[in-house]
Amino acid sequence: MDKYTDLIHQTFDFPTEEFTVENNELYFNGIPLMDLIKQYGTPLKLTYLPKISSQIQKAKRLFNDAIQKLDYQGTYTYCYCTKASHFSFVMEEALKNGIHIETSSGYDMQIVRALHKKGKIDKNTYIICNGFKRERYRQWISELINDGFVNCMPILDHLGEIDYYKEHVNTKTKVGIRLASDEEPKFEFYTSRLGVRYNDVIDLYEQQIKPDDRFELKMLHYFINTGIKDTSYYWSELSRFVHKYCEVKKVCPELDTIDIGGGFPIKTSIQADYNYQYMTEEILRTIKRICKEEGVPEPNIFTEFGIFTVGESAANIYSILDEKLQNDKELWYMIDGSFITNLPDAWALNQRWPLLAINHWNKEYRKIQLGGMTCDSQDYYNSEMHSFQVFLPKAPKDEPLYIGFFHTGAYQEQLSGYGGIKHCLIPSPQHILVDRDEDGKLISWQFAPEQTYESMLNILGYEI
Incomplete structure (x- = not known):
């Protein structure tokens, strides 16, 4: 079986200074990302100060x-x-x-x-x-x-x-x-x-x-x-x-x-x-x-x-909600967010970021397309900087797969109109900050919760 961990180690000089894996789970600048997901859920934007x-x-x-x-x-x-x-x-x-x-x-x-x-x-x-x-x-x-x-x-x-x-x-x-x-x-x-x-x-x-x-x-x-x-x-x-x-x-x-x-x-x-x-x-x-x-x-x-x-201080983290085989070879993973609204440069400029699975590194990998939540046909991500393809682990039916886009700290909130109205009313994800105290221990806190329907309806002029 070709495991996801084998693919990454064979493709890159891995681990790197900022990306490491312990117990088949990804760490970003020493941050155990699965711990953050368990605490805050997804979709999630994090900034490592x-x-x-x-x-x-x-x-x-x-x-x-x-x-x-x-x-x-x-x-x-x-x-x-x-x-x-x-x-x-x-x-x-x-x-x-x-x-x-x-x-x-x-x-x-x-x-x-x-x-x-x-x-x-x-x-x-x-x-x-x-x-x-x-x-x-x-x-x-x-x-x-x-x-x-x-x-x-x-x-x-x-x-x-x-x-x-x-x-x-x-x-x-x-x-x-x-x-x-x-x-x-x-x-x-x-x-x-x-x-x-x-x-x-x-x-x-x-x-x-x-x-x-x-x-x-x-x-x-x-x-x-x-x-x-x-x-x-x-x-x-x-x-x-x-x-x-x-x-x-x-x-x-x-x-x-x-x-x-x-x-x-x-x-x-x-x-x-x-x-x-x-x-x-x-x-x-x-x-x-x-x-x-x-x-x-x-x-x-x-x-x-x-x-x-x-740029390199931030990451966007998503859950894979489901998979869809749309023909004989195009397998889609659907994320709980949107590229157009959360990472607009992916749509507007074909911008690529480091993309890695956060868990299930010991599972078999497969070629996939990533689909966002809007109704727009352009809301997808299907190639990486080093490859015209995307590979991610095959997740067990009863265990969610989480993925991260990294180095997303510049311009994405400004271009997407943070806190405003988004295509298909996709909300801005919650945003958390991660720092270290005087002893070097990681600390995190919520900067902003996920955007609410009330805030969107108020902008649109509805009485609620």
């Missing part, structure tokens, strides 16, 4: 080691992209690590206010304000600056944005300019809709920033949708951006920082296949080489890591 801190410390270590190794003259600053996950427990865990914040929405400014009120940040924390800004966003940025948030930095996204700050900001202000990067060659359009054209940057500085003593251009910013990848496209865009930095630096002495937006990837399969150290060192080498060629001091570096910060 220490993973957020360990990811931040990993990135800081990579950049600081590379700076020392290459004798790089600039500093490194880690920012968390709030848009990856706005939850308070994510923000507060991340901020324990001496990081800063990158925002993309006016409502983020109110999160900044709430964090400051709780003492989680101070007025020296960098608030890198990105995005195309409507008046409300610009207003709240201006109010933060006027209230003494000295490192609240609007990143100008178009030529007219600074006009608002000239009218409403009454103190010395640091600003940045976002450059409109070219998209990947396979993209549907050539240049990003966000940011200022390369050819307009110097004119924007000389005509609108330099003449006003209140404003100081400190940062050039760019964003790469693909994230940091070892591709000719990435290196080409980085080099182009650094050359433009050098050009602007020669006319703007106070400019001293670049923000290389678009972060490190996370593991979408059980096995890691990304060389973080090589990529970090190569980024610094590229910047250092171009600055030397141009006779310009090496800039300070900001990164904005969202998926990398929070």
Whole structure:
């Protein structure tokens, strides 16, 4: 009999640092998942808070080691992209690590206010304000600056944005300019809709920033949708951006920082296949080489890591409700949730995550399709990152099978509209948090119960 445990051990270098098996049951970062299932039931979203801190410390270590190794003259600053996950427990865990914040929405400014009120940040924390800004966003940025948030930095996204700050900001202000990067060659359009054209940057500085003593251009910013990848496209865009930095630096002495937006990837399969150290060192080498060629001091570096910060901290756990053989060879396992509503990137972007059975590792495995609870034909999952198939154990009739999708901590709640109305009124699953106490013992608690029918009906306008 071909057992599920044999399949996994033969396919991957298993166990890994985060995935282990004891008594045919899966552990995730040392968490006995079956114990959580027995306590809380399914469907279940869990967030393991220490993973957020360990990811931040990993990135800081990579950049600081590379700076020392290459004798790089600039500093490194880690920012968390709030848009990856706005939850308070994510923000507060991340901020324990001496990081800063990158925002993309006016409502983020109110999160900044709430964090400051709780003492989680101070007025020296960098608030890198990105995005195309409507008046409300610009207003709240201006109010933060006027209230003494000295490192609240609007990143100008178009030529007219600074006009608002000239009218409403009454103190010395640091600003940045976002450059409109070219998209990947396979993209549907050539240049990003966000940011200022390369050819307009110097004119924007000389005509609108330099003449006003209140404003100081400190940062050039760019964003790469693909994230940091070892591709000719990435290196080409980085080099182009650094050359433009050098050009602007020669006319703007106070400019001293670049923000290389678009972060490190996370593991979408059980096995890691990304060389973080090589990529970090190569980024610094590229910047250092171009600055030397141009006779310009090496800039300070900001990164904005969202998926990398929070993605690997979370998992979605489901029960297999039943199996259905729909023809001679298509066997379906039906889950007690929905991919469209719980993991929308699986549907929208064909995103893959590490998928593992949580129990029955000693049972025979079989090829299956996973079906969600909505009526939509697209609510399915039938391939993994390493394979165009999905294999899971054959469960006994009287014992449930549980499965987990891992590294699901970024964007899924935001995209699915957490707590709102879902396709076919599928509720948001309960969400639990897992941490360790001072002695390293695991502790867990419920952040939110499964969404109720009352909350949905209230949103829809029904009287209940």
